[in-house]
Amino acid sequence: MEIKMPLLPGGKMGTVGKINVKVGEIVAEKDELAQVETGKGNKTIKAPAGGKICKICVCEGQKIASDELMFEISEAEANCPEANCQCACQEKQSENITTDLCVIGGGPGGYVAAIYAAKQGLKVTLIEKGALGGTCLNVGCIPTKAFVKSSEVCRTIKEAPVFGIYPQGDFKVDMEKIVAHKDEVRATLVGGIEYLMNKNKIQVIKGAARFADQNTVIVEAEKTYVIKAKDYIVSTGSKTSKIPICGIDLPFVMDSTAALSCSELPKSITIIGGGVIGMEFAFIYRNLGVQVNVIEFLDKLLTMLDSDISSEILQIASEAGIKIRLSSKVTKIQPAINDQAVVTFEKDGKEEIVVSDKVLVAIGREPNLEGLDSEKAGLEKGPRNKGLQVDEGMRTNVEHIYAVGDVTNIIQLAHIASRQGLVAVDNILGKNCQMDYHAVPNVIFTSPEIASVGLNEDECQARKLDYVAARSGFAANGKALTMNETKGYVKLIKDAKTNKIIGGSVIGVDASTLIAALAIAVQNGLTEENLTETIFAHPTVGETIYEAALGLGIGALHE
Template sequence: MVDLKIEKLAGHSKKGKVGKISAKIGDELKEGQVIFQVECDKGNAQVKSNCDGILKDLKVKEGDTVNIGDIVAHIDGVIKEKEDKKVSSVSEMEQSKSQGNKAKSSSFDYFGGMLKPIKREVECDLAVIGAGPGGYVAAIYAAKQGLKTVIIEKEEVGGTCLNVGCIPTKALVRSSEVFDNIKHSEEFGIKTADAFVDMEKVIERKNGIVKKLTGGVDYLLQKNSIEKISGTGEILDKNKVFVKGKREEVTINTKNIIIATGSKIASINIDGFNGNKVINSTEALDMKELPKSMVIIGGGVIGMEFAFIYSNLGVDISVIEYMPKVLCTMDEDVSDEIVSIAKEKGIKFFTSSKVTSVKESEDDRAIVYFDMNGKEKLITCDKVLVAIGREPNIDGLGIEKIGIELNENKKGIKADDKLKTNIENIYAIGDVNNKIGLAHVASHGAIVAVDNILGKNSEMDYSAVPSVVYTTPEVATVGMTEKMAVSSGIQIKIGKFPFMANGKALTHGEEKGFVKVIKDNNTNKLIGASIVGPNASDLIGVLTLAIKNNITEEQIKETIVAHPTTGEAIHEAVLSLEGGAIHFDS
């Protein structure tokens, strides 16, 4: 008989509350199988079996409090002897002394037990490959609809977004904004002295937020009885996925498959990009020492966010962009406004420029060589951040073996508006289909794909997808740009309202930027909008709702907006379409 003892909980927690219990007395358990979840202040922990055997008794029920050191169950089985006595999971099985000697048999195949993975098969309605914001949403939504669901992930749940993308960058954005506010606090009548950036604490806070959110996703998967299988998933056919993990090999027999493997950092072959002075966006999230100067290669969303983060923290920033403008997919006035704000902060821009190489100088600095309008230029700095974007992650899926089609540019899996691939029962959602690489698009696509699996007629609508750049201030857009509308032959009218005329923005010292709305003259409906300014990421939701639901100019004008709020700028921008804004004379 083996005791199941709580050895460790999430973070430094000493106790926690028992959550979802996934096994019952009499169940046959496999090594590593989750028995129950423990909810802690620092996140959630999984209590797992560390041997094959029968669950003889369970001393806890959902809602009970457990402490480190508690024996919570007994399993009729024997722990396999291993080279490394340390257990990586949050719980550890301890064999009772009376059975300890029996476990050590002279006939035990030590190396055989170490080298041979456990092989098993799983039956399910849906196998989801990838546990990012597309994959885990698909799994949870499917489980809530009654589908037996399995999710496959080779790393941490949450994907790029929670681990090395959306969430950690926004944690850094917030820290940088707090420091920037402190530097300008005298404008608000607050005097401070000796403020400095402790990057160790900044990174620690960021990591804590990430851990809390990924722990929450783990908890939700367990709560909805979704089995998480660790390893790389390879599709063998439309109803079979093979997963090779560190300790086991699992064959999943499934009725449907959703591919949600996301994206990876785009590769580029430039001399010196593998040097010691060059980092990528993932590495930038763990940089505990601030350089005095940094060159950022790429003026897209990732590059611009890091430019403001590190500029606010006191780093001298230069941005090199291949295109004539940064944030080149946005309207020119939007790009120009954020560049103007950035320049006031001391950020320097070199557009229409192509980086040719990065070298190291004799005084241990980086030298970035680039071509600008046919002339060779160079900049020296302490660090170089490569922020050239991401590309679909299709490695190891085996899609070529079963004939899954790629897009015409061979980047990403081809999927229709129902998110179906050319293979029956297989869907591709999120970044992996290379349509719009945003976490919220992946999450919405998850629901669309599952609805189609359930027999509902659901399609993706990309006409009103909001996009946000977390600069200071933020930039947000939705719908058509002015250039897109004109090139499509639509007769449009532009409405604008500056935040310098908005009372709430002035009280917060955030008067930079504007709200811009685009109206189709033939229908009087809004078809596009952009915001540069405070709360842009929140305000864009209002305009997304308006564009998605074909709300007219008159309907928005007739809506009462609370005062004082930054939301009033939207109302005023719409008023400026006809007759003019009330609080600004253009």
């Protein structure tokens, strides 16, 4: 079949622009073959039918007239895709693997599912292109907590005189050592997972996986692995969201991953985004003595929290010296002549600027399907074309393929990914399990910490539930007072009819530890009485839970 240049009006000449195919390439009907410029227009030449490109009769930059021959396509050879990749495949060795379960991605969703499946007798292959442990362990939960600890130590030293301790001389912050400490913790944990993989006889393949079809996954590593499994779990996680703000690629702009290996401490930083990642970093840097500005697009910080808690952390952050602008849209980032960053944003229709050494973009994370070729397995995407669509049993639309964790775009939490992994494996084993999201604890490591579980007050109102909420502050708690940590409170929410605890939040000291008690209460439908009848040890911050529970009925004793 010959492809000729279509008619150019007025007998004009065109110029061949980009040629999109090579000789020997297999094309499908309507694939783009070349672009031709005509005047200031562009005409896309497409294949009228599928076939193999036998001959290209034009070259880039050449003038071309109407009806001139451009391509020759052989339709007979449309169905031999091997012709296309011969050279690539022949050089490399390939290995065929048959297994029960193939897990793609070794983060807290994937590796937990792999161990759980292996313990129940399945033959498991796990594919990971980076380091085991995923985002959580390498560039998320754990590394940030190492930074949080370093920054808390710094704060403790500054506050030491309150406790009668006077550190001698100046102390200094060594960011290189802070990063090294984080890397040590990370390495230990990654090593731990490697050990668990060996112990459970899970085959780990290092490389990037892609689906060739519903039943085949290919990994191009030192050799080509062709994996056929009875079932698959996709746990490819998430990647940092990007926004195309002007100047986002400037050298002083970092995302959270870059910030975690940045071994210099800036004097000042502007954080774009007042969500979990943004606020954790805001307090980390502030506690290390950095001037911090936070610019949030929405009208509150940490939007998943109850409004009163969000206002409380806004006030605490402001008192700590973190400058915050809400309802502000960043429009551009520019370098000043002294190499500082100038961030321009709009608030209430007016333009404002903020100047700092560094900029941290923390606008969130989104499902990662890069290079997976999920469409070749026929996998349906979720709403707004993000992530993979799953049901409550973590099944995708393809019977033997499951998806868990951030890639499902349901809740981005490591502990949810792990639980989803267990549910997926149970379903593979025919146990018919479902995810239950009614008591998911969520912790934010600001100073002080914030944690919540179950419903919050805003959600209760939205659902028009008949509920009662009660708060008890740490200011009335003896242990908190000794620690000089009197900010914040515990808030409990009960169903007014059944007296069951349906939600709770803690903002204040040890919130990350206290939330476990509230999670047990919500998960198991404990009532207000179950809590008030429980003996809480004295003197502990846990007593505040007891006081809040009393607040749901007769009222707290110590307020």
